[in-house]
Amino acid sequence: MKSAFDQSYSLTMKRQSNSVLIVMNLQPEQDTEHARHLDTLASDGIDIFLLARGNLRGAVIHGTHMLNAMRRNHQLGIMESLILGHGYLATALVGSQLKEHGRVILSIDCSGPVQGMNVEATARGEVRGYLKNSTILIEEELESFDTGPFIGVGILSLTRHLERQKQPFTGQVLVEYGSIARDLANYYVQSEQTPTAFNLSVQFDAAGRISGAGGLFVQAIPGAHDEEKERAQELVEELPSLGRLFADRHTGADVVHRQFAALEPEIVGTREASFFCACSKERFARFIAGMSDQELDDLEANGPFPVTTVCHNCNSTYEFTKAEVHELAARHRKP
Structure with missing residues (x-):
């Protein structure tokens, strides 16, 4: 059964030459019990794969550590962590398709209480970004973790800064679903005419801590057969909770090989994934x-x-x- 937190469809140092530049104030994990859980998990990362003899491409991200760092730095509640976490996972997946110096920006302006978000990911898997309103007032007990009421309607923009291209490319669609997974899948169909499916998942434990987080997308390459696209869509929708799988110490490669065995999966690359900002x-x-x-x-x-x-x-x-x-x-x- 799919987790209520899933959406489906679709102090750091950086070395510069011979010097070290201190960038970003990364807040430490103060909860020792949760820190021990995180230490047992695999490192964050992105596995890039092909399906159906190269007719479909995709990527899966394990982002548990990344989203915990995001939450600590931005001091977010559960719903805020869920929504911005979906944004981080989705943008990292899109960024995984870019070449070395490329970057992508997911921007949402919306009518809901979060007001929107701005998330940037590099081809190296470095992700940063924020909610335009990071404190959501919840007056009544939530009946579900549907993000729709908190996002509302609006505009979703995806901007790619491509290697060796002087001008970025930006596409826009209306936010219709209040679900980053569904609205981003709709963006690819409407703006780029490319059938794409997303699955985004954040798992919380009984204490409200992020115990697992991950995302996956599959995209048809021109020439893919209809039956291959339909089967891939079915398999994405049938995915168990990625957040729960990663909380239980599974890896992205495990997910790809087990879930898409019928489509002959092949892992063709890996990349890191991290919460990172070059501010200083x-x-x-x-x-x-x-x-x-x-x-x-x-x-x-x-x-x-x-x-x-x-x-x-x-x-x-x-x-x-x-x-x-x-x-x-x-x-x-x-x-």
Whole structure:
């Protein structure tokens, strides 16, 4: 039986040359019991596969660690984690089809309480993003985990920045279902005329913690036979809860080989998947130094200090003392 949390259809360091740039404030897991559970799971990652002798392509993501990190940094409740988590999983799956330096942005503007989201994934599996309203007021006990009432209707945009392409490509469709899996599948049919099925799943334990998370998509390649496409759609819809499978220590390759055995699956590649943002105090310092003279004068005079900056993509905060602001202002005014 499918989990109520499923949707189906469709402190970090980065090395630059010989130096190390501190990027993103990654919040640690404070719950020792949950940390022990996460330590028993396979690493996050994306398995890319072919079906039906190459007539269908797809990818499966294990994203349990990624979504736990997302939730900690953004300080999200259960429903907020479910909705943004679906966005992270889906965008990572789309990004897995890009070449090395490509990236994709999923943007939703909607009428529901979340108001929308913006999620970006690179071809390397680095994912970041946010809800436009990260605190949903729930006045009555939920009867289900249907995301429709919280998303509502609106516009879904998918923007690809492709390697060696000067201009990005953006497509849009109406948000009709309030389900990222169904609305993204509809995007591919309406905007790109490509039959595509998605399955997105986040599993919570009895304490409301994310115990497993994963997603999968299958896409028809031109020339695929109707019976192959229909069988693949059926198999995606019949998938057990991916979140539960990953919570029970299964791997993405296990899922592909067991669920799609009738379509002769072949794993053709793997990629990492992680919650990662390239923001840094240095980047925000450059932003402050680039402010106008009037804005800098006001900031130096009135603060408040320390000046706190927040990255909306990962919710990292960076503080600047009065002395640091003065130094940045002096740098700005230097002829």
